[in-house]
Each structure stands twice: as structure tokens, then as C-alpha cells.
Amino acid sequence: MRAWEANFRKVEPYTPGEQPKNPRVIKLNTNENPYPPSPAAAEVLRSMDPALLRKYPDPDSSLLRDAIAEYYGICPDRVFVGVGSDDVLGMAFLTFFNGPKPVLFPNITYSFYDVWADLFRVPYETQPLDKDFRIVPEDYMKPNGGIVIANPNAPTGVELSRDLIEEIVKANQESVVIVDEAYVDFGARSALPLTEKYENLLVVQTFSKSRAFAGVRIGFAMGHPSLINALNCVKNSYNSYTMTTPSILLGAAVMKDRAYFEESTAKVIATRERVKKELSALGFTFGDSKSNFIFAKREGTDAKKLFEAMRADGIFVRYFNKPLIRDYLRISIGTDEEMDTFLGYVKQYLAKQGS
Amino acid sequence: MRAWEANFRKVEPYTPGEQPKNPRVIKLNTNENPYPPSPAAAEVLRSMDPALLRKYPDPDSSLLRDAIAEYYGICPDRVFVGVGSDDVLGMAFLTFFNGPKPVLFPNITYSFYDVWADLFRVPYETQPLDKDFRIVPEDYMKPNGGIVIANPNAPTGVELSRDLIEEIVKANQESVVIVDEAYVDFGARSALPLTEKYENLLVVQTFSKSRAFAGVRIGFAMGHPSLINALNCVKNSYNSYTMTTPSILLGAAVMKDRAYFEESTAKVIATRERVKKELSALGFTFGDSKSNFIFAKREGTDAKKLFEAMRADGIFVRYFNKPLIRDYLRISIGTDEEMDTFLGYVKQYLAKQGS
Numbered sequence: 001m002r003a004w005e006a007n008f009r010k011v012e013p014y015t016p017g018e019q020p021k022n023p024r025v026i027k028l029n030t031n032e033n034p035y036p037p038s039p040a041a042a043e044v045l046r047s048m049d050p051a052l053l054r055k056y057p058d059p060d061s062s063l064l065r066d067a068i069a070e071y072y073g074i075c076p077d078r079v080f081v082g083v084g085s086d087d088v089l090g091m092a093f094l095t096f097f098n099g100p101k102p103v104l105f106p107n108i109t110y111s112f113y114d115v116w117a118d119l120f121r122v123p124y125e126t127q128p129l130d131k132d133f134r135i136v137p138e139d140y141m142k143p144n145g146g147i148v149i150a151n152p153n154a155p156t157g158v159e160l161s162r163d164l165i166e167e168i169v170k171a172n173q174e175s176v177v178i179v180d181e182a183y184v185d186f187g188a189r190s191a192l193p194l195t196e197k198y199e200n201l202l203v204v205q206t207f208s209k210s211r212a213f214a215g216v217r218i219g220f221a222m223g224h225p226s227l228i229n230a231l232n233c234v235k236n237s238y239n240s241y242t243m244t245t246p247s248i249l250l251g252a253a254v255m256k257d258r259a260y261f262e263e264s265t266a267k268v269i270a271t272r273e274r275v276k277k278e279l280s281a282l283g284f285t286f287g288d289s290k291s292n293f294i295f296a297k298r299e300g301t302d303a304k305k306l307f308e309a310m311r312a313d314g315i316f317v318r319y320f321n322k323p324l325i326r327d328y329l330r331i332s333i334g335t336d337e338e339m340d341t342f343l344g345y346v347k348q349y350l351a352k353q354g355s
Numbered sequence: 356m357r358a359w360e361a362n363f364r365k366v367e368p369y370t371p372g373e374q375p376k377n378p379r380v381i382k383l384n385t386n387e388n389p390y391p392p393s394p395a396a397a398e399v400l401r402s403m404d405p406a407l408l409r410k411y412p413d414p415d416s417s418l419l420r421d422a423i424a425e426y427y428g429i430c431p432d433r434v435f436v437g438v439g440s441d442d443v444l445g446m447a448f449l450t451f452f453n454g455p456k457p458v459l460f461p462n463i464t465y466s467f468y469d470v471w472a473d474l475f476r477v478p479y480e481t482q483p484l485d486k487d488f489r490i491v492p493e494d495y496m497k498p499n500g501g502i503v504i505a506n507p508n509a510p511t512g513v514e515l516s517r518d519l520i521e522e523i524v525k526a527n528q529e530s531v532v533i534v535d536e537a538y539v540d541f542g543a544r545s546a547l548p549l550t551e552k553y554e555n556l557l558v559v560q561t562f563s564k565s566r567a568f569a570g571v572r573i574g575f576a577m578g579h580p581s582l583i584n585a586l587n588c589v590k591n592s593y594n595s596y597t598m599t600t601p602s603i604l605l606g607a608a609v610m611k612d613r614a615y616f617e618e619s620t621a622k623v624i625a626t627r628e629r630v631k632k633e634l635s636a637l638g639f640t641f642g643d644s645k646s647n648f649i650f651a652k653r654e655g656t657d658a659k660k661l662f663e664a665m666r667a668d669g670i671f672v673r674y675f676n677k678p679l680i681r682d683y684l685r686i687s688i689g690t691d692e693e694m695d696t697f698l699g700y701v702k703q704y705l706a707k708q709g710s
Contacts, residue, residue, distance in 0.1 A: 002581065003529040004555050007454035007500055013591035019411055027410075036406035045400050045601075051391035053570040053605075055382075056374055056563070083438060086594040099362035119592040145362055174358040200359050212409040215600030226357065236368035237474040239441040245570035246400075246601045250408075 014115045017318050026341055028332040029316040031183070031293050033212035035264045035335075038257035041213075044249050057245040059236075064243065067252040068220055072192060078222055080231045081251075083242050085182055085206035085219030088231075089148075090116050092202060092221065095234040096176040097122040101145035106135055108324055110154040110180065129153075133287050133295075135160050140168045147172055150180040152188050155320065155330045157289030159188040166191075169198045176227065178202045183291035185210035185265050186272070192222055199224040209292055210265050211254055218243075218251045268292050272333045278343050282350060297327040301350070309349060315342055369470045372673050381696055383687040384671040386538070386648050388567035390619045390690070393612035396568075399604050412600040414591075419598065422607040423575055427547060433577055435586045436606075438597050440537055440561035440574030443586075444503075445471050447557060447576065450589040451531040452477040454500035461490055463679055465509040465535065484508075488642050488650075490515050496526045505535040507543050510675065510685045512644030514543040521546075524553045531582065533557045538646035540565035540620050541627070547577055554579040564647055565620050566609055573598070573606045623647050627688045633698050637705065652682040656705070664704060670697055 017030035061081045069076040082088035093116040097103050100123065105113045107126035117124040127139035133156040140147050147168065152159045169177045169191075179191045181203055195201050202223040207213035221231065235242065243251075254261075272289065279286065279296055286296035297303060307319035307329055318330040333339065372385035416436050424431040437443035448471040452458050455478065460468045462481035472479040482494035488511040495502050502523065507514045524532045524546075534546045536558055550556050557578040562568035576586060590597065598606075609616075627644065634641065634651055641651035652658060662674035662684055673685040688694065 002554060004451070004501075004531045005581070005585075007451060007531070008585050009450050009453050009589055011588050011592040013588050014595060016411075016414055016591075016595040019413060021413075030411055032411065033409050035409065037408050039405075041405040041408060045403050045405060048400050050394075050396040050400060053392050053396060054388050054390065054567040056371075056385055056387065056569040057572070058374060058376075059371060083594060083597055083599075086596070090593045095364050096359070096362060098364050115592050119589070146359075176359045176362070199357060208411070214411040214596075215408040217412070217596060217599045226360070230360075230363050233366050233368050234364055234474070236371075237366040237470050238445045239438060240369060240371040241441070241569075241572060242438055244438075244572045244599060244602055246605075247599055250601075 009119070011119055012115065014112050018316060020316065022314070024314060026315045026334065026338050028334050028338065028342060029318045030214075031209055031291070031332045032214050033209060033264065033268065033292070034333070034338060035212055035267065037212040038254045038260040040253035040257045041250055044253045048246065048249060052245055057241050057243055057248055059240045061243045061248050063252040064218070064248045064255070067255040071255050071258070072222065074222060077225045078195070078228060080221040080228045080235075081243055082219050082221075082235070084208060084217040085180065085204050086112060087217075087242065088204050088219040088221050089178070089180060091231055091235055092178055092204070093117065093122055094120050095230050096227075097146045099145035101143055103146040103148065104140055104144045105148040106153065108133065108153070108156065110150045111320075113148055129156075133158050135164075137164050137167050141171045144172065144175055146175045147177045148180065149178070150182065151191070152183045152289070152291045154182070154291075155293070155318070155325070155328075156287050156295045157183070157291040157293055158287040159290040162189045162191060162194070166194055169194060169201045173200060176200050176202060178204060180204045182206050182209060186290060186292045187269050188290040195223045199226060202227050207251060207254070211261060212264065213251070213254060216247050216250050218247055268333050271336050271339055274336075275331075275333065275339050275343070282346060293330050293332045295328050295330050297329070301353070303327050303329050306346070306349060310345060313345065315345055364474070366474055367470065369467050373671060375671065377669070379669060381670045381689065381693050383689050383693065383697060384673045385569075386564055386646070386687045387569050388564060388619065388623065388647070389688070389693060390567055390622065392567040393609045393615040395608035395612045396605055399608045403601065403604060407600055412596050412598055412603055414595045416598045416603050418607040419573070419603045419610070422610040426610050426613065427577065429577060432580045433550070433583060435576040435583045435590075436598055437574050437576075437590070439563060439572040440535065440559050441467060442572075442597065443559050443574040443576050444533070444535060446586055446590055446593075447533055447559070448472065448477055449475050450585050451582075452501045456498055456500035458501040458503065459495055459499045460503040461508065463488065463508070463511065465505045466675075468503055484511075488513050490519075492519050492522050495523045499527065499530055501530045502527055502532045503535065504533070505537065506546070507538045507644070507646045509537070509646075510648070510673070510680070510683075511642050511650050512538070512646040512648055513642040514645040517544045517546060517549070521549055524549060524556045528555060531555050531557060533559060535559045537561050537564060541645060541647045542624055543645040550578045554581060557582050562606060562609070566616060567619065568606070568609060571602050571605050573602055623688050626691055626694055629691075630686075630688065630694050630698070637698075637701060648685050648687045650683050650685050652684070656708070658682050658684050661701070661704060665700060668700065670700055
């Protein structure tokens, strides 16, 4: 080891899903939207004045925050924006979780939570899901330094009802409770209305899934201005200009196109419900996903082997080689055509296995 | 105070220069490039396929890193990219400065350094400049947990020679030494060649100034692959996809246009040298700036009053109300026309003051 390496921060980085460069791959592995973003995006790209780019962006991202606030019918001072919801959530861990008590989150959930906790040396304690992969609210009613719940949960897709979310928030008036709603637009109920009632609740959403803008990197948090201010203070202690000018302009334009958004999320939901039926018919079991993916297993089928066979043939889904979930595949919802190719492959594979 | 606020991180955020929304302001306050970016930027915007944006960006930003590596004649594994050099430097503080000994940087320098140190609880000790605002290399030859030097320094514009940089790097083989070269393209010598010889040296640059891309938010670090790997590990523990797809495409295209870059930096340098002469004739004194700004004072003129008078008339420069530098103004180099307006204003102001 070189002498200066003694001072390096030791971390175990998050492993994102593969981003194959081959465009022929059927990519059902990172929960991207199969449909392009609103046509408003093309208009912004074509009409943007490149000379604008010589100047720093608006540090308040006002255009974008205003568009989000208007969409949800709240004040802009209740909106924080960041470089994808990972930036928003990471900043929230750094800002809100500086106490000695452990932060609580499920043992099966978005696998970045423990990575952020380790990175920022936040103590944490994971809570088990029940046998149907449901969160058990009672587990979150003990002393803690904060709570993080993905809803619908990742990678299970299972929703916790708004009433149960409210019970958790209500019982934890000494902590900040973060509800990570990356997938909420595909049929779950948002906790947003509860932020008017509970000042300790922060709701985080993203443009990456339902708004087909993973490449533009926009996440946002909504909550009481005291939470938003605290996030802005820490953000401005790290980087005053996180949002690029193109991201601000693109995000604002796309957020205004409500009709396109509703139409394309409805298409994803319809495809998901159809794929659920077909997977059931093939003997798969899964929770009632309210997201743009299905987390499924099949008795007698080795998930890892199926994952690898599909991968070799250019169909990518996600497999987590981790305790409790290593029998499962997480399958993102693509276009109907992509899902037909996927289902056809699975049928053939099972026939060959004679199972 | 609300109960959960006890766990908030306490910070004193960096204050960036004002970004007035009035386009008629002559903006000489944030060291932006007065010329637009390379015409390659417009081509990228016009030809970008918006459907691309539904997918996550390349987490390795390969196109952009390759373009930077090719420009500087180094391997891509020696390049790290981030959301402006603030992201790169902030990430470097978090990655490299985890020892008990203080990190050293000048007492007059980029005012984000102490903000990052406070944010990440890094111990630090500032070292005085000499009376001509020069860094004293001997001050950096004592036990430390890391060294950060802006070169040319901010907000002075004064360059430290490459030989003196090498002396500091050589004498500190147990620490990571960061040289922040945000302004280096305006006539100073880069320490980049030294990174081939010293594995503990990290050179940080940005697209925000010389490449007229402040709105696109691209900074980069160059150094030994062991430093770059460590930065990537910490980055991937925070946000795997920091660079947007538009930023990757725009940055790569602009980096390839060497001719435009050389021409527009030469114009800024020529204007700067002319403005130096004119300010001298008006009785101002300043160090020999090698950046795109001049840090100047005038005996008998109250800098704060001049700053405020100009500001009221729509000419923005930067004033730091801080010990040691409160007699100075930092004036960014604009177009020749903008500088003529600025100089005309100053002449008139001094005439009115009868000084």
C-alpha cells in the first residue's frame, strides 16, 4: 500500500445494473421506461441557445422546481431537486442522519441505502420483511435516528398502503421519515398529501422511470420547507450548481406534458398486468407489483441459470445473488413486443428443461 | 427546534457569485467565458436523439473520458469526471482526506475548500500567503493529511511555478496533493506532466471557464489510476450516474475542437493584458494574473463602495467582505466591449470622486 492510501475512505460501492453497449439487447434489467420521453424534450433540444451554456445554471433551478410544484399543486419552497433520486437520497442521508441512534430500513430494499449509510458512517439496522415481502410497520416503532422506506419497495414492487405509511410517520415524530417513491407512478398511492400534515416526512421521486428521463438525471424531494432548506444548505456546501442548464430546461418542459405522461405510464401498467397473467400461467409466483417491474420466482427453476441463459441470448433481466432473494428475477416491463420475446424465451426454456 | 432537527448536519454553505436574471447586466462576477462554446455544441443539441434519454447514461462516461484523455495524450484510466470541478474536488476531499492530520491550503484561496472540510469533518490548517499573495512552499513541508493548491490561485490569479509545485509534491510523498487548475488554460503551466512521475498528485480542471461550458457542469481530475479508482469507488457509493447523457455528448464534442478552444482563450488573454494596462494607468495594483480575472485594488478607493456603485448601474464584479482581501475587487474578463464599458464606468467614478 502506498503511504497516502492510508487516508482513503474505505467503501463497498453499489453495483448498478449492466449498461450493455450493444443496442440489440432486450434490456429489462434497469427499470427504464420502454417509451421515449415526451416530445417536449425534442423541442427543447432543437431550440436551446448553445450560447446559454457559457453561463452557470440557475443555482435554484427555479424553472424546474416551479414546474414540479405546479404539477403537484404545492409551493416551490417545498421542492428540492438533484442529479437523479440517488443524489437526492444520498444528500438526505448526509443531511438528516447525524444522530447516534440507528436509521431503520427493510432488509430487502433498494441496495443503495446501506451503501450511503456506510459512506457517511451513519449507524443503521435493517428490519425483516414478512414472508410475502411486506413491510411490518411495528418494526419501525422503536427508537431510531431516521427511517427510509421505498414504496413500492425495491426490488419486490410491493406497495405499503398510505394508511400504514401514516402510522409509521405519526409514530416517529422525533425522526425524519423518507419515503422513496421512485416507482409510485405505476399504480401506487403517493404519500405526498401527508407532507402537509407531518413536517418530518420527505417524499422522494424521480424522472428516471415514469418520465423516461434516466439519461437526464433528475430526482426531487417534496416536504416541509424546513427539510428542503436543510437539504439546500448541505447541497450548497458541496456543489452550488448540480443541475445542468439542459437538465433544468428539459425537466421543466417534460413535467408540463401531463397527457403524455399519463398515457405512457398507462401503457406500461397494461403491459405489466398482461405479463403477470402470462407468468402466472407459466408457474411463476410474485407479489402484486405496483411498479414497472415484476419480481418473480418459479418453484423448480434455478433463477440464476435462467438469468444466465437469457443473458447469453441477449435478454437482460436483473438477478441479485443475495440471501433471501436469490431465487428471484427482477424483470423490467418493456414494450409489448419485448415482453413477448421474453415470454417466448421463457416458455421455450421451460419446455427444454421439461418442467 | 423540532425534535428531528437535532440530527441535521450543521454547515456554513459556500456563497456563490450572484446569477442575476436580468440579461442586460454586464456580468464580470463569476469568471464565465464571454464567448460561446465551440459550434460543436450546437451540432450535438440539434442531432441528439431524444429517445436516448429514456436510458441511463454510460456510468463510465467513456466518450467524455476518452476525449479528455486523447486531448491531453494520456490513458482514459487516468481521468475521472464529475458535475463541475466542485463535484470532483468535493469527492476528492471525501475520498482522500480521512486521516487525523490537518489538510493544508492557503488562507486566501477558493473559498469552497474550508466548506468541504467542515462538511466532511476533515481537520485543516490554512497557511498564509506572502505580501504579494504568493504561496510559500516551505509552509507545505510539515506533517499533514493532504494538500490543496489552486493554481493559478483564486481569487488572486497568481501562478505558482511548476518547479515549486514539484517541490511541494516531492516533499509530501505521504499525502495526496491536489492542484486545482480551474484557470490554468489562460496562460499558466499545468502540473499534468508531473502526474506521470508522482503517484500522489491529482490535477483538477474544468469545462466551466476556458471551454465556455459552465452550464453543462463538467469537471475532471487527472492522475495515477490508483487515485482515479479510489475516486470512482466513492463516486459509485454516492451516485453511479452523475453525468447526464447530454453532458457526456456535449463535453466530448467540445473537447475535440482544439482550434476553437485555442482561439477563444487567446482572445480572453489578449483582453486581460489590455485591461491590466488600463487599470494600471488608472492607479490600480494587482498581481500578474494568469487567469480570466484580475484581482485589483486602488489606494484611496473604497472597494466595497465602488462594487456597490457599479452593481447599482448593472455592472457586476465580485467583492469578498473578508479579512486581508476586503480592499480588492475580482473582475472577470468579458468581451472587449464589456471591458470598455467597465473601464469607462471606473474612469467616470474616479473623476467624480476627484481621486
